[in-house]
Amino acid sequence: MATTPAPAPIGRRPELGGRFTPVPDEIDAVDLPVEGTLPPELTGRYLRNGPNRLPGEEPGHLFTAHGMLHGVRLREGRAEWYRNRWVRTRALEGHPFLSEAGVDLAAVPANTHVIEHGGRLFALVENGLPYEVDADLGTVGPCDFGGRLTTAMTAHPKTDPVSGDLHFFGYSPFPPFLTYHRLSADGGDLVSRGVDVAGPTMMHDFAVTAEHVVWLDLPMTFQWQRMATGMPFGWDESYGARLGVMRQDDPAGAVTWFDVDPCYVFHVGGAHSDDDGRVVVDGARYAPADVGVMWGGPVPGDPAAAAAATGAARMHRWVLDPRDGSVTETALEERGVEFPTIDEALVGRPARWRYAVADRGAGGERAGAVVKVDSDGTLAAHELGPDVVAGEAVFVASEAPGRAEDDGWLLTITTTRDGAASRLLVLDATDVSGPPVAAVTLPRGVPSGFHGSWIPDRCAPRM
Ligand SMILES: [Fe+2]
Helix, strand or coil, rough: CCCCCCCHHHHHHHCHHHHCCCCCCCCEECCCCCEECCCCCCCEEEEEEEECCCCCCCCHHHCCCEEEEEEEEECEEEEEEEEEEECCCCCCCCCCCECCEEECCCCCCCCCEEEEEEEEEEEEEEEEEEEEECCCCCEECCCCCCCCCCCCCCCCCCEEECCCEEEEEEECCCCCCEEEEEEEECCCCCCEEECCCCCCCCCCCCCCCCCCEEEEEEEECCCCHHHCCCCCCEEEECCCCEEEEEECCCCCCCCCCEECCCCCCEEEEEEEEECCCEEEEEEEEEHHHHHHHHCCCCCCCHHHHHHHHCCCCCEEEEEEEHHHCEEEHHHHCCCCEEECCHHHHHHCCCCCEEEEEECCCCCCCCEEEEEEEEECCCCEEEEECCCEEEEECEEEECCCCCCCCEEEEEEEEEEECCCCCCEEEECCCCCCCCCCCCEECCCCCCCCCCCCCEEEECCCCCC
């Protein structure tokens, strides 16, 4: 196989700066300037997690930096406060993950997502325990649900909109490589089972439908020989690539596996079962050559593909038919995207609209637009211009009775490419390409990060 050297991947560049520049401290600001009109319905907190090393720490891989929460409090048309806080994990306190005592799942930076479940807020990272935080971003501590969670927890759990149950998993470099968990809506009941995968795959996300769990068993694997690099996961051409479908109503049942073209997927955009019993999964797919650019190392594939690779993911659809084992793969868009989101009331159900952070045109600058994509592929874009990037755009539904699927807002923290300034942008989800409904000027540049959630007041703990 021909290979081409790839540029240093973004997460490993020691000089990583600009919009990724970590902030050196924790601050509070009140009465933030607002352009436009904040909808009074948006009363709650927008919380976002991301990596932010401590001042003076050696820059390592971006994905291994300590987690920092940024929060913006909105209340009845006003932007009451911004604050940022590190998630005070045992890793931040200097405790080792691996020692003679074994693995400490609480000694991991919780830097990837922040969610609410059962009236509690959790900062998440895929290789550690969830860390409970309070509504003012203070750290409560690691949570193993009364000793019942004995694995790490993905940063991408899925709440079933009907049952309220939280579906999630933990993966590990050690057997069992993958464990499925289902936590009841009130957080009181946890059911777990092992799932056989081919090896220690790096499973960042997964999918659920109303009836199924869908596994992404893809060729980014834990490799001991990479430990010294600070990021032990890498592409393994020999691993194969497959998606697995598991019924939720048969917790001990077998997984039906479907071989797919090799790729990597950080983020699923949605999944559902269709009328014929097929499982439809949409995800932001990195082709092998793009994995090489994005993650580093030799670029697999033919030289032409390697030369054309930009390191971007593109939306892709897999249709899995458990009746005959067939798979159909379809590229949905050419534009590079990441952070796909949907209306969370439609997790596991057919959704017409998908939102994402997109590059500026094919092969253009990263994350320069927020896009809304119809199920037929029609795309509306909110272009941010050459100097600004978007973070994940979270859909917040309006509370109008019988609302349309896209009746609501998209919330995203934007950051200038030099990292100097940020705004919380509120877009009308029915008119994404139109002017923002409101923009809150934040008191500092918020480094580009990962995922966030809108926490309405009715869900926030300890108000
Ligand atoms: Fe993620």
